[in-house]
Amino acid sequence: MPGRTDSRLRLLVLLGCFVIASSALVARLAWWQVIRRDDLAQQARLQTSLRSEIPSARGSIYDRSGVVVLATTVERDRLVAATDKLTADQRRAMADELAPLLGLDDAGTTALVARLADPRPYVILARGLEPEVSNKVRDAVAAGRIP
Structure with missing residues (x-):
């Protein structure tokens, strides 16, 4: 038939x-997946972890007249x-160093040693520390006096 093209050539092309x-x-x-793998993994880690400290500034709470500050x-x-990361000697040294910073007497120091001897991995030693006391403790840790 005239005008018929070869569809096989068209199919091969x-x-x-x-x-x-x-x-x-x-x-x-x-x-992307083989050569740039490490770069992309690093970018993904940076995208998924963002550390940001947002201070929570709260206002004062007043009574209904708005004059007396309640809180x-x-x-x-x-x-x-x-x-769990401290040896017995480190615990005793820590108690001896913390006692004067926290204003503890002998009974308080004994209680602190008992708390440090607790087998739990996370122990609360003091609550409600004022910023001045906290800064003294931080300075002692930074100086290496407290393990």
Whole structure:
């Protein structure tokens, strides 16, 4: 028949274009997943972890007349210890160093030693510390006097 084209040649050309396009996509995918793998993993880690400290500024609470202050924001800290990481000597040294900073007498020091001897991994040593006392404890830790 006149005007009839060979569909086999057309099919081979179309198949060749498909193979070239597929090969290009596979090569690009391999480039992203094999060659750039470490860079992308690092970027993903940076995107998923963001450390930000947002201070919570609270206002005072007044009575219904708005004159008498009923409550204000007061900053207090808690002193805790990871006792499972301390030896007996370190616990005693820590108690001896903390007692004067916390204003403890002999009975308080004995109670502190007992808390440090607790087998739990996380022990609260003092609650409601004022900022001045907290700063003294932080300074002692930074100086290496408290393990």
